[in-house]
Amino acid sequence: MRAELLWLPLFALPLVLHNEVALTILVFTFILGMLAVSFNLIFGYTGQLSMFHAAAFGIGAYATELSMTNLGVSFWTGAVIAVFIVSVISLCVGTVCFRFRLKEFYFAIVTLACSEIVRLIILNWSGFTNGSLGINLTDTPTLWLPGRGVVPIVGTRMWYYLALVALIIMVSVCTRVVHSWMGRNFAAIRLNDELADTLGINVFRYKLVSFLIGNAGAAVAGAFYAFYLSYIEPNYLSIEQSLAIIAMVLLGGRQPVAGPILGAFVLTALPHVIEFSAELRVLTYGLILIFTILLMPNGIMGVVRRQRHVF
Amino acid sequence: MLQLIVGQLLNGIIVGTLYGIIALGVTLTFGITGIVNFALGAFMAIGAYLCWYLTDEIGVSYPLAVILAVLGTALFGLVADQSLFRFTRNNLINGLIVSIGLISVIQSVLLILWTTTPKNMHYILPGVFNLGWFIVPRMKGTVFLVLLAVILSTYAALTRTWAGRAAYAYAQAPEAAMLMGVRTQLLQTGVVVYSTALAGLGGALYASLYSLEVSMGSSYILKGVEAAILAGIGTVMGSLVGGILLGVTEAVGSLYFPQAYRDAYGLIFLILILLLRPAGLFGAKR
Numbered sequence: 001m002r003a004e005l006l007w008l009p010l011f012a013l014p015l016v017l018h019n020e021v022a023l024t025i026l027v028f029t030f031i032l033g034m035l036a037v038s039f040n041l042i043f044g045y046t047g048q049l050s051m052f053h054a055a056a057f058g059i060g061a062y063a064t065e066l067s068m069t070n071l072g073v074s075f076w077t078g079a080v081i082a083v084f085i086v087s088v089i090s091l092c093v094g095t096v097c098f099r100f101r102l103k104e105f106y107f108a109i110v111t112l113a114c115s116e117i118v119r120l121i122i123l124n125w126s127g128f129t130n131g132s133l134g135i136n137l138t139d140t141p142t143l144w145l146p147g148r149g150v151v152p153i154v155g156t157r158m159w160y161y162l163a164l165v166a167l168i169i170m171v172s173v174c175t176r177v178v179h180s181w182m183g184r185n186f187a188a189i190r191l192n193d194e195l196a197d198t199l200g201i202n203v204f205r206y207k208l209v210s211f212l213i214g215n216a217g218a219a220v221a222g223a224f225y226a227f228y229l230s231y232i233e234p235n236y237l238s239i240e241q242s243l244a245i246i247a248m249v250l251l252g253g254r255q256p257v258a259g260p261i262l263g264a265f266v267l268t269a270l271p272h273v274i275e276f277s278a279e280l281r282v283l284t285y286g287l288i289l290i291f292t293i294l295l296m297p298n299g300i301m302g303v304v305r306r307q308r309h310v311f
Numbered sequence: 312m313l314q315l316i317v318g319q320l321l322n323g324i325i326v327g328t329l330y331g332i333i334a335l336g337v338t339l340t341f342g343i344t345g346i347v348n349f350a351l352g353a354f355m356a357i358g359a360y361l362c363w364y365l366t367d368e369i370g371v372s373y374p375l376a377v378i379l380a381v382l383g384t385a386l387f388g389l390v391a392d393q394s395l396f397r398f399t400r401n402n403l404i405n406g407l408i409v410s411i412g413l414i415s416v417i418q419s420v421l422l423i424l425w426t427t428t429p430k431n432m433h434y435i436l437p438g439v440f441n442l443g444w445f446i447v448p449r450m451k452g453t454v455f456l457v458l459l460a461v462i463l464s465t466y467a468a469l470t471r472t473w474a475g476r477a478a479y480a481y482a483q484a485p486e487a488a489m490l491m492g493v494r495t496q497l498l499q500t501g502v503v504v505y506s507t508a509l510a511g512l513g514g515a516l517y518a519s520l521y522s523l524e525v526s527m528g529s530s531y532i533l534k535g536v537e538a539a540i541l542a543g544i545g546t547v548m549g550s551l552v553g554g555i556l557l558g559v560t561e562a563v564g565s566l567y568f569p570q571a572y573r574d575a576y577g578l579i580f581l582i583l584i585l586l587l588r589p590a591g592l593f594g595a596k597r
Contacts, residue, residue: 049404100586105347105403109540110585113578116533124571239533243411250408279419286415293408294398 007168014157023156029265030163031224034170036248036260038217041174043246044254045183046210047190049104051112051242052093055119056086056215058237060222062122062129065232068139075141079223086219087212089118094211098204103193112239119237134233141227159228166224167261170217175257177213186210251292253299262300266292317445319562325451327558328458332513333535334542334550335462336506342482342545343502346399346406350391351510351535352528353417358384358514359523360421363432373435377515384511385504392503400499414529421525430523454516459551461512466547478502482545530574537581543590556580 014023039053063082067073073081093114102110122129129135140152143162153162177183185206188196197203226232235241244267252263270288296303333351340348358380365376391413399406436453439446469475481488481498489495510528517527538557542549557577564576 096586100589102585102589106540106585106589109536110582113537113582117575117578120572120575124569239529243408246404247408247411250404279422281419282415282422283419286412286419289412289415290395290409293405293412294395297405 007164010164011161014160020156023160025265025269027156027159027163027228028268029261030160030167031221031228032248032264032268033261034163034167034221034224035218036245036252036264037167037170037174037257038214038221039245040214040249040254040257040260041177041186041217042210042214043249044260045178045190046186046207047193048207048211049108049246050211050214051108051239052090052115052211052215053218053245054239054241055115055237056090056218057222057225057241057245058122058232058234059086059089059118060219061226061232061236062222063219064223065135065137065139065226066128075139075223075227079220082223083216083219086215090212090215091208094208098207098211112242115237115242116239119234122237123234129234132234134231137227137230137232139227153227163224163228166220170220171258171261174213174217178257182206182209247289249299251289251296251299253301253304255301259299259301266300314445316563316566319566320559321445321447322451323559323562324555325447325455325558326562327538327555328455328462328551329513329517329531329554330534330538330557331462331551331554332458332509333531334538334554335465335547336509337532337535337539338544338547338550339478339502340506341539343478344396344406344499345401346396346403346410347536348396348410348503348506349407349532349536350410350413350417351506352530352532353414354384354388354507354510355514355517355528355531356421356523356525357387357417358511359518359527360425360430360514361511362515362518363430363523364425366435367430367432373519377512380515381508381511384514385508388504388507388511389500391507392500396503397500418525425525427525430518432518432523435519450519454520457516458513461509462547462551465509469547474498474501534577537577541581541584 010026013026017023035053035057039050042048042050042053060079060082063085064075064078067081068075068078071078071081093111097107097110123132125131140154142150142152143158144150151158153159178186185196185201188199188201189203189206193203193207222236226236248263248267249260250263251266252261253259266288267285270284292299298305333355336351337347340346340351361380361383362373362376365371365379366373371379395409395413396406399409434450436450438449440449440452469478477488477493478498480491481493481495485495513531514528517523517531521527534554534557538553539550540553541556542553557580560580561573561577565573568576
């Protein structure tokens with residue numbers, strides 16, 4: 001069976017499932033799944049523990065909204081501008097980090113510092129970003145549908161299909177990348193970047209390419225997330241957000257490409273399924289994190305794969 | 312103006328020793344168990360809340376409350392080590408995630424116990440030290456001296472006692488140390504517990520200076536990690552100097568540049584150090 005067929009039941013799901021809460025959880029899963037899948041390209045496949053991902057996500061969200069209000073462009077143009085801005089910033093951050101050959105922990109710390117600096121700028125640039133109060137988004141993105149013309153994107157079902165399609169596009173792009181010669185270079189860098197260097201792979205260039213593609217994906221996810229939630233705040237760029245993304249990837253499993261989506265699902269769904277107060281929700285989140293890491297070091301997909309080998 | 316600068320300098324040094332005590336915990340844990348315990352900030356919060364609860368709600372005298380808070384935090388550290396960190400030795404990323412999960416757990420438990428209202432402890436030591444032409448609040452001065460003493464005696468213990476030298480040996484060559492009779496399991500547990508006790512001490516002293524919030528530790532653990540890296544991870548005195556440097560950079564930086572970007576000055580300093588001297592200010596050249 002081809003793996004692509006696994007997506008089909010998800011298309012049929014809203015026809016049978018009429019529970020709004022469940023669909024909302026799935027929309028969040030898809031959007032955060034995009035975020036986790038794009039991060040996994042940098043972390044899982046190229047082996048670079050970037051802490052800049054939440055920043056790319058947040059800048060994507062802010063840049064989309066701010067270009068819409070200040071330039072008067074549509075949501076989609078705004079998202080393209082956001083991807084461009086995030087790519088330029090990532091290019092600067094990535095060039096500095098990889099030129100100076102920062103690795104592992106040191107790379108994580110420098111990207112974390114850059115991410116915090118961006119967050120502080122957004123937090124304090126009140127005239128432009130409305131500071132810590134955040135922005136309530138009033139515009140509704142529109143979409144051209146064959147036969148129906150331009151329609152506003154409203155309602156859970158519409159977002160469900162939009163997010164699902166976007167997620168599928170992102171997963172297929174990432175799969176393509178991972179299975180191409182580029183992906184093999186990423187893997188070589190992950191396994192041993194000094195050896196990759198001696199084999200003639202331009203380590204700097206491919207680390208940078210992976211960092212750029214991943215962050216661009218995060219920017220798209222940020223645009224969707226912001227407009228689905230209709231609210232943006234500087235906490236989009238918080239360290240907690242970066243860590244939540246790492247947790248999704250580890251929880252779902254680094255391989256295959258779609259693995260992190262499972263992690264996104266568990267971390268968004270489980271605390272919501274159980275009706276808890278906010279404090280208990282944070283508690284369950286922490287416990288899920290701890291016990292999945294201790295019991296399933298290769299994530300949920302790791303367990304699934306092991307089962308497959310047994311039978 | 313000069314007085315203002317000196318005042319900020321002193322403030323930076325005092326806050327810097329608080330960073331330094333967390334940095335010391337980060338450095339020790341990283342050197343011996345190979346993980347960065349991000350939950351140290353949350354352990355600091357435990358220490359602070361315990362200390363506040365014991366002095367203001369139960370009525371224990373402050374010095375005794377500090378000791379009890381440190382012991383209590385260390386006990387939590389022991390439980391966390393035996394139930395969680397024992398399984399993530401030398402696995403940076405798993406250790407990171409487990410400690411993050413632990414932060415969520417600790418913070419939510421503190422919230423359930425003591426709600427979100429910030430807690431202010433009553434003044435312990437009112438008055439000021441008069442040092443010639445500038446003054447230091449008595450409590451701040453005391454906190455500084457206590458933290459300094461603890462860091463210095465940790466340094467002495469690590470260089471002078473058998474256990475300390477065993478720790479150094481283990482950090483340099485784990486297998487060789489094991490063969491020489493260093494009980495590694497015990498050493499690792501001991502270091503994790505000691506670092507949580509240090510964080511608890513930092514928290515208990517913090518409680519007498521500032522108001523307590525559940526998330527108070529999150530900025531301190533970041534500063535602690537920054538300070539540890541600034542100095543070069545693995546050097547004990549470096550974490551003190553790194554913490555003080557960071558505190559002073561922030562305090563003096565916010566005199567000349569916008570106050571709102573206070574946190575950024577330390578970060579920029581850190582990035583520059585990492586780019587130009589990757590082994591840290593005092594670390595051996597790579």
